[in-house]
Amino acid sequence: MHKKIRLLIIISVLGLLALSGIQGYLINNTYKLEKAAFISETRKSISRIDDLSPNLDIINEIWQDGFLNVLADYRAKIIKKQQVLPKFDSIIATVNDLYITAYQKDLRDKNINQTLKFQKIVRTAIVFDSIQRDTLFIDTNKTPLHLLGDYFTLEEGHKVSNSLWLTDHSSDRIVNGSNKQIAFNLQFETEDRMNIEGWEKIVLGRMAFLLFISILIFLLVFGLLFYAIKSFMTQKKIADVKTDFVNNITHELKTPLSTLTLAIKMLKVDADNSSSANTRNFVNTIERQNKRLQKLIDQVLNNSLGYQEIQLKKEIVNAGDYLNMIIDDFQLSLGLKSIQIDKKITVNTEIYIDKFYFTTALLNILENAVKYGKDDLQILITANSNQNFEISISDNGIGISKKELKFLFDKFYRVGNTEVHNVKGLGLGLYYTNQIVKAHQGKLLVESEVNVGTKFTISIPVK
Incomplete structure (x- = not known):
């Protein structure tokens, strides 16, 4: 990342120098033209x-x-x-x-x-x-x-x-x-x-306004460039501090949680031998909340990774068999929820993916569809293969406004809809999904309309 920042600064400085050179060239040409015009005017006035x-x-x-x-x-x-x-x-x-x-x-x-x-x-x-x-x-x-x-x-x-x-x-x-x-x-x-x-002074006097505007524009461009680079570096430093803080605090929380997990197991043994139903309920509640807290911390830890840092272990899988298996397992996890899932998967293409990470990406999109769906939720899953392998997941949920689509894959971003915030989450799922797709040299696209639905499309190279 530091190399990219240095490269950005070098390119910006070179661009500024090129702009200055072009501006200097134009001013020099203007000076020559003004000089020629002035000499010609004077020559004409005294020629006879x-x-x-x-x-x-x-x-x-x-x-x-x-x-x-x-x-x-x-x-x-x-x-x-x-x-x-x-x-x-x-x-x-x-x-x-x-x-x-x-x-x-x-x-x-x-x-x-x-x-x-x-x-x-x-x-x-x-x-x-x-x-x-x-x-x-x-x-x-x-x-x-x-x-x-x-x-x-x-x-x-x-x-x-x-x-x-x-x-x-x-x-x-x-x-x-x-x-x-x-x-x-x-x-x-x-x-x-x-x-x-x-x-020379007369010619420069005629060019005074042009020179003033040129210097003003140069200083303005230089100031904006300096401010942009400084702001970029400040934001990068803040982002690094935030990432380090999240990583450190989650690691620190893992230690007491491990101890708490062990203590819960011991309490559960005692609770099973106890005749008190309240005691068993209290212990079960503590265990559930402990698991939920561990899951949230693991999610923050894993999702703090960028796509460059994700280490993939790719293998060749049959796209049709793999997707049918993922969708079938997901349907079982829904239990009694009345959700209609339709699939149109007829591809038998072999794709080269990391099954663990790619499954996580697909499940994140499917779980979001369920979380932000309506009572009569319908999910359509299609897949096709041409030069790239594409899988689309569409739903008829609450949708996302156009102005918020561009922020959808930002870390910790959650759509500013009151209905959405009735659902718990950290705003990391889609960010992590996008990083996984990028790690596979692919693209994650989204189309959405409020109160109509949302469509996510994952496109990755076949091999």
Whole structure:
């Protein structure tokens, strides 16, 4: 039983962990979706600022004209290739602060309340003409060239859009004392990126209610599981204490009863020699009550066993002969009681049972039918065999209500009907019967209706 409790706790903990994992997975997916939605909303709100802002257009024209002049100097061989990007950086440095200020102003004008940084980075810069193609910069190592805006790393930002600037340019330069026209084409690819300060808090804020409900449900499930396991263990401990108490007290009662039995035998000898009828009656009454008390104690002792503890000594018996013998003996025990017993037993199947225990189970059901029967009690006993051996015992007694059927096989349970409690008993007979059937790997089923009758069906494997 302790192994079962440990197994139950382990399975419960694993189930809780699985539930937590699934809940965590769903929350993580929701977080990703909320993040994607928030980034998409912000991207959409700022996507056209750089293209439609007059102030930013002026600044873009300044650095573009400056860059084209630097490229014209390079193509005229006035400066070397390694000087192009540094000169370009110096041009950007003169306008970058103005660009950041103008961009932040446009954000405020659009009522974008997030603390947002924006930057342009260069992905490729290629100069070419009809003869040759000259790559000034290409982002091959994920280290883009900063163009405009705030400084932050790729990991800190999110992509907004890509832009491709294609232009053909021509200008005059003095080369070796003579005027020369310089013409070229430029392919300049940039990427707009944004950095939203505290976006994690914003996304988590949108998920606050979901997180609160998830944590609340988790704590509720954990609390209920803890309470259920604790209650189960407490009930198990109480049941063990009750069983131990019953076993101990019945064993203790057996000793004085044995002594009392011996004393009664001695008194009975003296009573038989006595001429007093009252003395003989008193001794006989004591003897009967002593036997009844011993029978009750034996019943408590035997019925405290669970089906796992019942040691069966099975043997092969003919089902038809065995049942007819049990029913005939039971009819003889009824004496003069006006009870009609009908039987429909035509099976000759051999079954593998413990005759002592199985007989006890059948007699318990038959005795209950008599105890709780009516004046014109009728009992029908049928048996059949297919894959399993089944025996049914039906009566037209007082019946049992539907709500009490589920408790019928509980230890010490007695149906809460005033008529039933006119009959003495401990509420152990059907519990013990059910344990015997379970020990035979079978099932005990019951059907009943108040004031109509009750039907018990025992089903066990044939072998």
